[in-house]
Amino acid sequence: MLGIDLVAGYLLAWVLRRGQHASEQAGTEVDRVVDTRLRRLFELVAGRPDTASALERVVEEAESGRRQPTDRTRASVEAVLEQVAGQDGAFAAVLAEALADVADALAQQRDIGTVQGSTFHGPTAAQFGDHNTMRNTFGS
Secondary structure (H helix, E strand, O other), X not given: OOOHHHHHHHHHHXXXXXXXXHHHOOXXXXXXXXXXXXXXXXXXXXXXXXXXXXXXXXXHHHHOOOOOOOHHHHHHHHHHHHHHHHHOHHHHHHHHHHHHHHHXXXXXXXXXXXXXXXXXXXXXXXXXXXXXXXXXXXXX
């Protein structure tokens, strides 16, 4: 089943962060892959006349400085996507593929900082984070 709530969430997140991304992050290759796939998802939805209008309010809210879309806007985007995907099986399939691509890119982003099967001798420091919180671990 197509996760319309996930599609809507990714669309909203990309619109809200696309302006911040250029100014706040240098961007790793993995970040660029995530952004490329989010942009593809956005363009897929925005490129259809029957879905583009649902994204206009999201763009307006992002440009006004909101850090999160309103509940009403989120519900509107989800309702439009659900209706269009339900009526157009080909669009639903392409949307599902784009959603899977975003999920894969996000999984790569999460995995980029893992250390597995490594042995350290002597003092060792490791730093892990998700861009919101940071955990430092020191030990030998």
